[in-house]
Amino acid sequence: MLSNPQRENGFTGIANEILDAVACRKFNGTQFRLLTVIWRYTYGFQRKSHPFSHSFLHERTGLSKDSIKRGIKGLINKHVLVVVKEPGFSSARELAFNKDYDQWNVEIDADRAEESIQREEGNGGGESSPSSGDQNTPSPGGKLDPHRKKEKEIKTEKDNDEARAGDVFQFYETNFGGRMTDYHRDFLGGWCDDLSPDIVLEALKITLLNHASSLKYTARILNEWDKNNVHRLPDVLRYEKEKNGRKETSNDGQGRRNHRKSPPQSARSKDHHSITGGQIGWIKPRIRA
Structure with missing residues (x-):
């Protein structure tokens, strides 16, 4: 039916x-x-x-x-x-x-905006035609007016974003040993839209460096960056460098504390654990009876 x-x-x-x-x-x-x-x-x-x-x-x-x-x-x-x-x-x-x-803080799609402008210019949509003082008329010298120039820049940026998102999908398929399903595409594409393809790619690289292979691990990285308002690739690199520096400092401090807590070994104790009994030089082997 x-x-x-x-x-x-x-x-x-x-x-x-x-x-x-x-x-x-x-x-x-x-x-x-x-x-x-x-x-x-x-x-x-x-x-x-x-x-x-x-x-x-x-x-x-x-x-x-x-x-x-x-x-x-x-x-x-x-x-x-x-x-x-x-x-x-x-x-x-x-x-x-x-x-x-x-x-709304949502970028206008340049392709759709350009189609709308062309439709208005050609009066194909049945709406009123532009006035004689239409601001879309090219300026003298053959240069694009600022409005059209901005649209061209947005379209170029959009094409670049889509190309970089394709790189993210390709990187996942190549390095994570899995087929790109709708879930993976939705997950990665959503984060590319929310942050940027470059940032998602960096999170995938960090996932691999930490010997992980789950997107849940990648999600924890991206959520941490988002929570801390780290939304640009230079900020991500700086954030990770500072975080790793703090870890190294913490590990060094822990090592020094453990060293101070260790009791000094006596000479007898050293001899007991030494295969030479604390003697220096060639050790004559004992002859069994």
């Missing part, structure tokens, strides 16, 4: 302006799927907020709880979601969607 959804059986009312704003921004797949569920259980019931537990979101999306945790945290940090009420002992955190998209 074919599906036959009807509006009278329930619908979610979302302003077209919000859909347009979401469509041209760089939300990852996890974030977008979470947004659809949050819209469904807020706007779909004519309410502004609702408690959302990780278990509830897992049931509705099929995403892993780690992915949900990162996705929700990212949407909150980017001001797309608002925490109305913190979780309690027996209640989930209450979330609301922030419809003021000017407050």
Whole structure:
């Protein structure tokens, strides 16, 4: 039997302006799927907020709880979601969607923005055509105006990010001896979006250096950096260098304390443990009778 959804059986009312704003921004797949569920259980019931537990979101999306945790945290940090009420002992955190998209800290997708501009210029979407003073007109000398130049820079940055994310996937497949599943791609891709591909790659390298092979180990590294607001590769390298320096200092101090606690050995004790009995020079072997 074919599906036959009807509006009278329930619908979610979302302003077209919000859909347009979401469509041209760089939300990852996890974030977008979470947004659809949050819209469904807020706007779909004519309410502004609702408690959302990780278990509830897992049931509705099929995403892993780690992915949900990162996705929700990212949407909150980017001001797309608002925490109305913190979780309690027996209640989930209450979330609301922030419809003021000017407050969102989400990068605009240059490809989609460029398509929108071209559509407006060609009047292909049926909307009003640009005025004669359109600011997208190239300036004298054949140079791009600042708006177009910025879009080109964003597109280049996006292409570079996607290429580096591909390097992360390739590095995992080559060095961790496993096939890239949807879970691995979602895990690594989510962290690439939240931090950067370069930082995720560094975490994978540290995982290998510590003779670990589980992404749970990598997640602990990334969570530690995120918790300490270490969000750029130079900061990561500095943070790890300082942490390793503290470990070496601690180990040296522990070694000196252990050395001071060790009692001095007597000459007799040394003789007892020495294969030569404390004598110097050639030891004549005893002849058995």
